[in-house]
Amino acid sequence: MIQRPQAVPEPLWRQTVKRCALRPNGMATSLMNAMRAKCDLAARLPMDEAFEVFCALSELDAAHALRRRPLRDLGAVLEAEAAEPVIVLNPGGEPRVNRAPEIHGPGHVPELRNTGRRILAGWLEDATVFARSALVARGEELLRDAQHDELTSLPEELAFDPVVFRRTGAAEVAFIEDTGPGRCLHLPRALSLLGINADSFGHWMLEQLPRFLATRALLGAATPPLLVDADIPAQHAEALRFFGGEDGPEIIEVPRGLRVRVDRLFCVLDWAYAPHLITTDEGLDVSKVHAVVPWVAGVYAQAGARADARIAELGVAVAPQIRAQRRVFWARKPARHRSIANWEALRDRLDELGYVTVFPEEMGFAAQVATLRAADRIVVQNGSGSLGLPLARPGTRVLYLSHPEMSRFAWQSEAFACLGFDLRVLSGPFTERSQPWVDQSNYEIEMPVAEAALAWMEADLPHGRGRAMQTARPRP
Known part of the structure; x- marks a missing residue:
């Protein structure tokens, strides 16, 4: 085992050793752990020494070398x-x-x-x-899909990339070259x-x-x-x-x-x-x-137009209740971040109105697409799963659940509008504001506000599709 450098405090050293170690299944450590180890070592040691220690702890052999490369x-x-x-x-x-x-609710979407x-x-x-990397190497240069001042205008940690040890300039990195x-x-x-x-x-x-x-x-x-x-x-x-x-x-x-x-x-x-x-x-x-939001929306519009034929070709089944009600609650596990404090109460109310709760991560991709395209009404939680919605049918009415921090949501809502969705947001106050990424915060949906949003969702339904608000069945 490599000895602890004097400049690295003992508690941080133990943490760095742990972060660099292989996982129990023999796989390399996560990119997040590797990034934190790189940053901690580079902050306390000269870069070449920090890299040498990182290689030793990560079991990288002598074919790995550090090279400064322009971006x-x-x-x-x-x-x-x-x-x-x-x-x-x-x-x-x-x-x-x-x-x-x-x-509907607090917050502002500019x-x-x-x-x-x-x-x-x-x-x-x-x-x-390179595996798990955003970079393309060509000759002595590294290429990144970054135009104008995109590479320098956002607070980005480039060492998250597995082939970057650290950023050394506005458009230069210390590249981990493997020969x-x-x-x-x-x-x-x-x-x-x-x-x-x-x-x-x-x-x-x-x-x-x-x-x-x-x-x-x-x-x-x-x-x-x-x-x-x-x-x-x-x-x-x-x-x-x-x-x-x-x-x-x-x-x-x-x-x-x-x-x-x-x-x-x-x-x-x-x-x-x-x-x-x-x-x-x-x-x-x-x-x-x-x-260019309409560009990615157009890509998905073309894909969605082909999806129905593929669903039929593959014989993908959709739950009979979804076929009958045409309403889906595209949900997120309550134990995860961006969780809704009163998730069960909201789920129960949606159940009364005929919304079928599904967790997309539990479904194959074809089943996800088939479910989305079978629905007329979709209530969806903020999170990665919501980005499957571009494959729903034009004309779908969407209620998007979120905390109040939605300063960049117009990019997503513009894509939904280009796809022909009828979208509104139902937001609720923070119950826990996360740091350093506010977007991962937990929140609560206030039920009186939810009722107004759900009334909009239920308005003008075609005859025979689901239940009207006033006839929702009571809970036992």
Whole structure:
């Protein structure tokens, strides 16, 4: 065991050793633990020494070395050096308005004005990508999908990326270079769906899946093999097979610690910059965010139009009660963050009105899509699961449950509006305000306020669909 450096206090050393250790199942430590270990060591030791200690504690061999590498905008490199002319999916720079929804309860959702991103697609030659990483290596440079001042305008911790040891400048990082030949896969063509947060359903639905859907629309049967992280949830790979169809592209799992050198890498830029770990979500300058909400909404609208045929083709069943009532409570486990203090009371009231409670994480991806498309009315809790809603049918009425901190929600509500949803928010006061990420806070839904929102949900229902508010059955 490596000795404790004198500059690292004993309690912090014990914590760092624990954070770097392999998990009981033999897997590498989490990206969060690794990031905290990197930051703690780099704050107390010279960078080279901090890296040496980190490697020893993490059991990284001598093939790993620290290299300073500049960060460049992936889009700019793609446009200047792509193997073929790029496809412009959005020109960028245009003024955009993201509309705010109506709210029942406390809080304020401001209208968000911004300028659109330049969204491109094209082939990049001789590139290397890494498991669980947002970076693309090419020569002596690292590429990131970051335009304008996106890389510097948000409080982002780049060391969350497994191949970054620390940030060394506004557009430079200390890169963990691995030259071990046994940890490199070589492919002629690929589309990378690898990512720091690819194991999170919310990030998957906002980043990786739209990237695949756009590629499939552009290239069809010529879509190259898909690179996915080996430890993503089963529903993520199911989503690729659901939309890829029986003749879909090969899916290649990339284990943690592996890099993939690709002769021709197909790249599709994201609809918005994706900071993968902001140090706090308080006081963010949203004017610095460039996004094209209608673009990602359009991608999902096309996917949703194909979903019904796939559901029928696969014979996906939907619960008879959902078929009959056409109402769903798209719920979140009460023990998790963003929990509702009076969740049971709200669930019981929704049950009286015919809403069937489902937990999407307990369902396969195809079953999630089939359930969403069978519903006319959806009550959904704030959280990653809500980002499956773009696959519901146009015309669906949605009641979105949230705490009062919704300063950036207009991006999501604008996407729902573009998809043809009728959306309102039902918010409630904080019961526990979390730090440093306020968005993870718990809250309570005040039932008198909920009744007004539910009256809107139940208004103008087609004949025979569910129960009217005044005829809800009493609880025993």
